[in-house]
Amino acid sequence: MPPTLSTEILVIGGGATGLGAAWDAALRGYKTLLVEKGDLTHGTSGRYHGLLHSGARYVVRDPQSAADCAKENGRLRRLMPSAIEDTGGYFVALDEDPPGYVEPFVKGCAAAGIAAAEVSPAEARRAEPLLTDRLARAFHVPDAACDSFDAAHLVSNGITAAGGEVWLRHRLARLLVEGGRVVGAELERASDGERRTVLADLVLNCAGAWAGQVAARAGCEVRVTAGKGTMVAMNYRLVNRVLNRLKPPSDGDILVPVGTVAVIGTTDIKVENPDQYAIEPWEIELLMAEGAKLLPRFREFRALRAWAGVRPLYDASKAGQPAESRLLTRAHAVLDHAARDGVEGLISVVGGKFTTFRLMAEEAVDLAGVKLGTQRACATANTPLEPAATRHHVLRGRLAASEVYPRPALVCECELVTREEVTGALTRSQSPVLNDLRRDLRLGMGPCQAGFCAGRAAALMHAGREPEPPVAESNSTLLEFLQERWKGLRPVMWGANLRQMELDLNIYRNLLGADRLPTARPPETYPTEKTA
Ligand SMILES: Cc1cc2nc3c(=O)[nH]c(=O)nc-3n(C[C@H](O)[C@H](O)[C@H](O)COP(=O)(O)OP(=O)(O)OC[C@H]3O[C@@H](n4cnc5c(N)ncnc54)[C@H](O)[C@@H]3O)c2cc1C
Incomplete structure (x- = not known):
């Protein structure tokens, strides 16, 4: 049996949220270890749409989320420019889209601080020649494309540069709970099944759609609904800007140029098990049909492949408890299991978006500092990450x-x-x-x-x-x-x-x-x- 190790903060999950949290904790000087059962971005972060949201998508339905995205969009561009392509984006209303959505959209962008500038349909079509001529309105917004593989490598390097450790292919097998407190974890190495005990002052559960499973190991209930979304990559960069439909969010309403391809997505279907889901033929048909509404020649191009990821959607309705107030206004939640379930030493970070991972991490480590009694200032907002050695999409x-x-x-x-x-x-x-x-x-x-x-x-x-x-x-x-x-x-x-x-x-x-x-x-x- 290998010797027992100890750390101050143990982070479970090597997706955007866990990486962000470990980077933040290491930068604040905490002894930090991140463990991931697969590779970096093995979960949803490696299967997302690739859009660094300007926030405009959420201005009508979820203004807080829109404002978070707007702020983080600007920050991430400064922190990791080598992972981000500044494509810009258009929100376009087709003649079939509800005209009543435009006014709240414009007002919402202004309120969230998103620079949305109207362009004429003719100008939009000059910039994007494949775009339909059934355009009613078009607005330019600061959307961008973000390569999550590049971003993950950058943040992982940031963790090690700040003195933290990242263990890939190590699965959380057991949380060690003593006297109502999580005191560490037993980890299993994928290559040979060897188990190792790590004692931790605090465990940050950043397991995305699997966060409920991790929390359950300490007897805590965290309801995470897995919302499957399917995307199709077309074998050409059909557009140079992100195209969003200017209407209430629905299936197949965003087309993102990612390197040499363009990705249409997504659907959103609740699945029982984040490890088991299938891509249904109707999803592909719907995505192709929606793509053809934006670009009438869409189907003439080759669909290269389809994939799906699962959104870690936090359901605040814990049995017998009212919804937590922050969820009413925000799409992510930081759960203090001591206050919530009487279990010390465990914090769960659930929901959110790739675009807001840094902010989620900051809030989680702020709370960790309070719990550890050693509050230290967050430094991630002003610590640029080194340029990536490998740029995947160029x-x-x-x-x-x-x-x-x-x-x-x-x-x-x-x-x-x-x-x-x-x-x-x-x-x-x-x-x-x-x-x-x-x-x-x-x-x-x-x-x-x-x-x-x-x-x-x-x-x-x-x-x-x-x-x-x-x-x-x-x-x-x-x-x-x-x-x-x-x-x-x-x-x-x-x-x-x-x-x-x-x-x-x-x-x-x-x-x-x-x-x-x-x-x-x-x-x-x-x-x-x-x-x-
Ligand atoms: C279809 C789709 C499209 C999306 N598009 C966008 C977009 O364009 N822009 C945007 O900003 N957001 C987008 N999102 C949302 C975004 O992708 C997610 O919110 C974000 O990636 C979640 O990151 P995470 O780190 O919380 O979860 P994950 O990336 O899933 O990371 C959790 C990690 O925990 C690991 N893990 C689980 N259990 C264990 C264990 N027992 N031991 C060790 N490790 C464990 C998993 O392997 C996984 O790697 C999209 C989501 C979906 C589903």
Whole structure:
């Protein structure tokens, strides 16, 4: 049994909220450890829409949330410019949209401090040539695109630079509760199941849609509704600005340019289990139809893949208790379990948005300071994060780097990922999982969806590790990587994508016999004769 460790603040969850909280705590000088059961952004933060909200989306329904987004939008641009693309955004009302929404929208933007400037439909169409001519009104707002993988790496580096630690692939197995106080946790390492005890003065539960499960380990009830949202990435950057429909928020009303693609989303459906949900055919049809309302030629372009994430929606109606007042005006909540449930040493941070993660973290660590009796000022608002070494969504730099002689060997042609980048990322992350490499480098995220790069990357991973892992282990990571790609391709299986899938299937199933390889774990969802 490894020795027991101790820390002041233990953060559960390596999504935006947990990363923000650990960064904030470490900067305030607390001894901080963050644990995440998967990779960085393994949960919702790696499956979101990619929009750094200006706040305009919420001005009518949730003004507090709008004001929070507006403030944080400006701050995050200063703190992590390398993760953010200043695309700007348009809110556009089509002739079918309710004209009565425009006035409260304009007033709401003014009240929340959001610079919304009306532009003529002709000007909007000049800037976005694919935009429909059924435009009634258009407003420019300071929306932007934010790459959550880049952002997560930046914040993670910020945590370690401030003296904190980040343990990936460590799952919270048990909260240690003594005399009504959470005093630490038992953590399980994914690679070998080894358990380790960490004593903590305070545990911050930042487990997103899983926060209810974590709180339950201390006997506390936190109702988190998992709201599934589906998105479709189109294989072209169809717009240069974020397009939002100027009407009450609904399904498929936002199109975000993210690097070389454009993402239409989302839906919002309550699911029972944040680990088990399916993308329904009607969701894809609805998103494609809504996309075509904004851009009439939308369906002429190739839908590259679909994916879904689960919103951690906080339901304040704890059995027998009235809703907490802050929830009435805010979309996130910081729960003090001592005041709420009589359990000391545990704070849960739930709800919110990616855009507001820094603010949520600040509020959570403020409360942690009160609990620990050592209040210290928050420094995150004024501490810029170092530029990212790797910018995931900017192919231009990669293209220039690959146009030299001798040409670097490319592992993934679609995303221009070189052999050197793969081996470098492997050394840095020490992760034996191809899906982690995908998040680090965008490996396999282009049009062929890993058809050509998966085998090469798996070979590099296998041969590049000391000691060389069992072949069955490497086969498993390859198949799990292909499964993940396959999951996203299946819902958009028509036209060029269908042909691409046939090609990928033939390479891996018929040529390489991937579905018959010895594996360390059962490749449950990899396309077999039956499922294909
Ligand atoms: C479809 C969709 C689109 C969205 N689009 C936007 C958008 O465009 N802009 C925006 O600002 N917001 C958006 N959001 C909201 C935003 O993505 C989320 O609010 C935010 O990412 C939540 O971050 P989080 O850290 O709280 O949760 P998560 O990112 O889910 O992080 C929680 C982490 O906890 C880990 N964990 C769980 N249990 C354990 C355990 N036992 N041990 C260790 N680790 C554990 C999980 O693996 C996970 O990584 C969107 C949400 C959805 C669903």
